Amino acid sequence: MPAALRGACERRGIEYREVEAPNFDFDPAERLPAGDLLYRPATSLAAMRVEQFLFAPGVATFYAGSDDRIFFVGTSQPLAFERAGIRVPKTVYCASRDYDLLDRFAQRVGGLPLLAKMGGQAGAGVVILESHRALYSFVDYALSIGRPPMLTAFLANTRPWRVVVVGDRCVAAAELVCIHGDFRAIAHGGSGSFTTEPPSAIAAAAVAAVKATRLEFGGVDILDTADGPYVLESNFPCFFPEAELLAGIDVSGAMVDHLIRKAIALESTT
Numbered sequence: 001m002p003a004a005l006r007g008a009c010e011r012r013g014i015e016y017r018e019v020e021a022p023n024f025d026f027d028p029a030e031r032l033p034a035g036d037l038l039y040r041p042a043t044s045l046a047a048m049r050v051e052q053f054l055f056a057p058g059v060a061t062f063y064a065g066s067d068d069r070i071f072f073v074g075t076s077q078p079l080a081f082e083r084a085g086i087r088v089p090k091t092v093y094c095a096s097r098d099y100d101l102l103d104r105f106a107q108r109v110g111g112l113p114l115l116a117k118m119g120g121q122a123g124a125g126v127v128i129l130e131s132h133r134a135l136y137s138f139v140d141y142a143l144s145i146g147r148p149p150m151l152t153a154f155l156a157n158t159r160p161w162r163v164v165v166v167g168d169r170c171v172a173a174a175e176l177v178c179i180h181g182d183f184r185a186i187a188h189g190g191s192g193s194f195t196t197e198p199p200s201a202i203a204a205a206a207v208a209a210v211k212a213t214r215l216e217f218g219g220v221d222i223l224d225t226a227d228g229p230y231v232l233e234s235n236f237p238c239f240f241p242e243a244e245l246l247a248g249i250d251v252s253g254a255m256v257d258h259l260i261r262k263a264i265a266l267e268s269t270t
Contacts, residue, residue, distance in 0.1 A: 001041050004241050008252035012260070019054070021046040026053055034058025035267055037259040039217075041237045043121075048073055060263035062217035062236070062255075069214055077213065077233050078150070084212035086205065087230050089115075089153040089223075097140055099132075106135060109153040116149040118142055123184035128154060159224040160185035163198055163206035164240050164251055167216050170206055171254045172243035173198035194247035201229050209234040216262075217255060 002018060009016040014037070021042060024030075031053070032038060037060045040051040055061065055070050063069040078091040090109040094116075096102070106114055116138055118125040129135045142149045160176040174193045176185035188194070197203075206220040209231045219238025223230045243249040 001239065001241050004244050004252040005039070005041075005256070008250070008256045011253070012256060014256065014260075019050060021050045024050045024053075026050075030054065031056050032059045035263050036060070037256070037263060039237070039255065039259070043237065058263075058266050060259040060266060062215055062259070064211070064214045064216050078152075080212050081209060081231055084208060086208050086212060087228065089155055089230050089232070091150055091152045093148065094139060094151050095143070095148045097136075097143060099136055102135055102139060103132065105151050106132070109151055113154045115152045115154050116142070117152060118147045118149050123182075123186045126184055128183050154183075155223050155225060155230060157225070158230075161198060161202050161206075161222045161224060161229075162188075163202060163220045163222060164238065164243065165206050165210040165218050165220060166251070166254045167258050168207055168211075170196070170198060170203040172196060172240065172247070172249045172251050173202065173206075174243065188242065191246040194243050194249060196249060199224070205229040205231055206234075210236075216258065 006016045021044060032055065034056065035058060038051065038054060039062065040047050052071055057067050061070060076093075078088045081088045092105045092108055094102070094105060106112055112132070112135070113128050113130040114135070116127045116129055120126070127138060129138055139149065161173055162176055163170050163173040165171070173195050174188040176193075177187055177189050178185045179187050202222055202224060205222055209220045210216070210218040213234050213236065215234070215236050217238075218234040218236045219240065220234045221232040223232060240251045243251050
């Protein structure tokens with residue numbers, strides 16, 4: 001990912017600089033001046049803190065709205081999506097071991113099997129629960145390690161998509177596949193699975209999801225079903241180089257161009 005972004009900057013005559021979060025010294029002189037561009041490709045808490053420290057008014061980022069959006073990085077996405085009118089699988093936030101309540105939760109999301117999600121990358125932390133015994137024991141374990149899970153409906157017979165959004169448009173998308181009998185679709189089907197023009201309903205749902213998180217960039221996971229798309233999550237930052245390396249889609253260029261335009265717009269308002 002850094003190589004792709006570096007190349008996009010160099011082609012546009014922009015100086016590129018990487019900052020290693022663990023070794024950052026938090027010197028106030030390091031804060032960026034207005035007109036600079038800032039993007040955090042890492043997901044660690046250390047990287048988030050460095051990003052927030054480097055930011056200053058007039059610096060172009062993928063955070064939408066007011067200057068302080070960068071300091072509030074956590075969202076309960078299903079709730080935010082629902083509030084924005086975006087369809088999501090039925091979801092409940094679980095913090096109880098009470099069996100009767102767990103039974104009601106299972107019914108509320110459509111019955112068994114259901115999915116339990118504790119967070120993680122590339123599908124790690126997503127478990128399918130196909131019996132009440134599995135539900136009870138898994139929730140007990142999750143709560144014992146301090147990871148209250150989300151319980152969500154399991155939607156079968158779907159077409160999973162990952163859509164990369166920059167600003168208000170889809171710049172790359174891939175239809176995903178399940179491998180080795182897994183229920184999690186985390187792999188693409190090769191260069192032929194990438195496109196810049198996914199089905200219109202998929203593209204519209206992806207753009208709406210990124211907007212609902214008050215961001216201007218994201219990798220959105222969507223399930224396409226017979227009655228339309230359901231949004232699972234919008235990832236920021238997100239991994240995108242496969243679209244460039246395998247399909248020649250210039251995602252990095254679209255990202256840098258967006259931040260350049262935003263920096264110019266910010267300068268004109270100060």
